[in-house]
Amino acid sequence: MFLFRLRSSRVFSLAVTMVVYAVLILNKAGGLIYQRDFNPGLQKLSSNDYLILAGTFHGVHAITSQISPTNETSSSGLEVLESENFVMRCFQTLTGTKFLIFAEPRQQNLDVVVRRVYELYADYVMKNPFYQIEMPIRSEGFDRHLTSYIKPHQ
Amino acid sequence: MNRDPSPFRTASTASTATSPTPKYANLTASTNLRYSLTRKSIYDRHLNRTKTSELSKSAFAFLFGEMVQYAQKKVYGVQDLEKKLNLHGYAVGQRFLELLLWRDGRTAKRETRILGILQFISHQLYRAIFQKQADTLEKVRENEDEYMISDNDPVVNTYISVPKEMSQLNCGAFIAGIIEAVLDGHCFPAKVTAHTAPNEMWPGRTVFLIKFEPEVLEREALRVGS
Structure with a gap:
């Protein structure tokens, strides 16, 4: 009984503190194919600036994966970026697509969130016959499922 | 490299x-x-070896997606594409009906009434293909020869998001083709079309509109008279 209560209270606290600001998806060439804000907290940018942001991040990621302080020959590149006001988590798939999640600082379990977004992408974007690979994502099913996954956590 | x-x-x-x-x-x-x-x-x-075996939904989604893309290459519009998908489904339905009746063995029954055949489709056929029954079976009030079978979340459409410029399209036309073949196989010639009819609960709800040919109604009227 005690164990059960402990577990449920932990899940509850996680759900309450979860604030995801935005999700960005970059294709393997560094182009922005998806950008969506979920909660207020990030500065609004023009669409051109979002493209510049994506391209810049792509470049920085490429550099960080080339230089590594350890003896390893290759590095996974930049994964987490933390600042006073936000934390950014980057997840690169084996095919080179990047998922960026912006959230509140000290947000836990962002790797779980990013994996789930990847799963939704694999389901509702890649299995959609009307989606052209590497092109901007306009999929109603993906939008809907992403909203129902991220929104209730705020 | x-x-x-x-x-x-x-x-x-x-x-x-x-x-x-x-x-x-x-x-x-x-x-x-x-x-x-x-x-x-x-x-x-x-x-009967594959009677109860299941198939991967992802594998099916990829195969069906590829089918839609292939059909899309050789068509001129949404209606043409739906017709093509309907034809694909028709070929599946013809074969599947044969298999379904064979599996029923001695208990197999040839439906002769409109209501009977519609129930066969929304119960037995649907369960054999999708492991669930169709959600509703209704008659269109205004028209004597039209019936509707609705599916709240068709398996073929699970991962499909139709772009805005093709909003008329519903890939459920494939299932409509299967239904049409089964109706034809039972000598109930009809036209079956798939239409998107979303509600708050089910954004992907699809209605299959069945329009029987006049001779079917004529025959049905004779049965009622006898």
Whole structure:
């Protein structure tokens, strides 16, 4: 009984503190194919600036994966970026697509969130016959499922 | 890493491909799609073998997606595309009806009434294909010859988001084709079309509109009179 209560209270606290600001998806060439804000907290940018942001991040990621302080020959590149006001988590798939999640600082379990977004992408974007690979994502099913996954956590 | 294959490299791979080792050749001959390792073809297997087996939804989604893309290459508009998908479904339905009735064995029944055949479709056929019943079966009030079968979340549409410029399209036309074939197989010629009819609970709700040919209604009227 005690164990059960402990577990449920932990899940509850996680759900309450979860604030995801935005999700960005970059294709393997560094182009922005998806950008969506979920909660207020990030500065609004023009669409051109979002493209510049994506391209810049792509470049920085490429550099960080080339230089590594350890003896390893290759590095996974930049994964987490933390600042006073936000934390950014980057997840690169084996095919080179990047998922960026912006959230509140000290947000836990962002790797779980990013994996789930990847799963939704694999389901509702890649299995959609009307989606052209590497092109901007306009999929109603993906939008809907992403909203129902991220929104209730705020 | 150099991605361009050098001429030397292509030449070397080609030479290995043309002269495979005897062991490798043996392996390909015994494990192709039609013949299993036990040397039995798919025609030697019992038809009931796959009666309860399930199939991966992802694999189906990819296959169906590819089918939609293939159909899309050779059409001029949304209606043409739906017709093409309907035809694909028709071919499946013709074969599936035969299998379904064969599996029923001695209990198989030839439906002769409109209500009977519609219930057969929304219960038995639907359960055999999707492991669930169709959600509703209704009659269109205004028209004597029209019926509706609705599915809250058609399996074929789970991962499909139709772009705005093709909003008329519903890939459920494939299922409509299956239904049409089953109706035709029972001598109830009809036109079946798929329409998107979302509600708050089910954004992907699809209605299959069945419009019977006049002779079906004529026959039905004779049965009522007798």
